[in-house]
Amino acid sequence: ETVLTQSPATLSVSPGERATLSCRASEYVSTKLAWYQQKPGQAPRLLISDASTRATSVPPRFSGSGSGTEFILTISSLQSEDFAVYYCLHYNSWPPYSFGQGTRLEIK
Amino acid sequence: QVQLVQSGAEVKEPGASLTLVCKASGYTFNHYYIHWVRQAPGQGLEWMGLINPSGGGTSYAQRFQGRVTMTADTSTSTMYMEMRRLTSEDTAIYFCAKDQEFSSSSHPDFWGQGTLVTVSS
Numbered sequence: 001e002t003v004l005t006q007s008p009a010t011l012s013v014s015p016g017e018r019a020t021l022s023c024r025a026s027e028y029v030s031t032k033l034a035w036y037q038q039k040p041g042q043a044p045r046l047l048i049s050d051a052s053t054r055a056t057s058v059p060p061r062f063s064g065s066g067s068g069t070e071f072i073l074t075i076s077s078l079q080s081e082d083f084a085v086y087y088c089l090h091y092n093s094w095p096p097y098s099f100g101q102g103t104r105l106e107i108k
Numbered sequence: 109q110v111q112l113v114q115s116g117a118e119v120k121e122p123g124a125s126l127t128l129v130c131k132a133s134g135y136t137f138n139h140y141y142i143h144w145v146r147q148a149p150g151q152g153l154e155w156m157g158l159i160n161p162s163g164g165g166t167s168y169a170q171r172f173q174g175r176v177t178m179t180a181d182t183s184t185s186t187m188y189m190e191m192r193r194l195t196s197e198d199t200a201i202y203f204c205a206k207d208q209e210f211s212s213s214s215h216p217d218f219w220g221q222g223t224l225v226t227v228s229s
Binding site: 032034036038043044045046049055087089091094095096097098099100101102 | 143145152153154155157167168169170203205208213214215216217218219220221222
């Protein structure tokens with residue numbers, strides 16, 4: 001089973017600054033990786049598919065990169081609505097699908 | 109627009125069973141797999157399994173094999189997830205989510221609002 005490890009667990013960033021979130025896979029997953037945003041009391045929202053393709057209506061300040069085992073989600077200029085928990089998910093070989101444990105992005 | 113509307117909150121005793129409902133609209137029901145994902149209080153996301161509404165084929169995470177059954181009713185565009193032998197560790201929010209890929213499995217794109225399940229004596 002492929003394990004996804006996200007870092008850091010919590011990231012404190014000021015509005016307007018850049019945030020960089022990492023997701024590392026224990027095995028090769030090609031570019032079969034997605035990123036989700038979850039705000040308190042809400043369902044997750046798909047941000048990025050296939051490591052780097054923004055989902056519909058996702059602002060361009062969100063970008064994804066990486067392949068193989070190392071992936072990055074970058075938020076170029078943080079807005080107040082971006083403070084949330086972010087999860088990565090791999091879908092290269094399943095079952096099972098597996099999520100990372102999440103990175104909490106908080107206001108500094 | 110795509111909608112996944114889930115059934116309301118449930119409170120169950122340990123050892124009981126429950127069936128959660130997820131009703132889809134706004135897209136061609138038969139053409140997109142549905143995932144079920146749960147989230148324990150204050151915890152991360154856990155994938156439970158998926159169902160292909162066209163034909164009813166399923167795939168479950170190993171830890172849920174034999175305890176969870178996912179079904180789909182194409183006549184009403186509704187998915188069901190039955191879970192048996194509940195314990196307090198099953199207390200969580202349960203989400204259904206539509207797959208992004210047409211007639212295949214890839215990853216969830218659109219999610220239901222979630223159903224809170226509380227297991228307590």
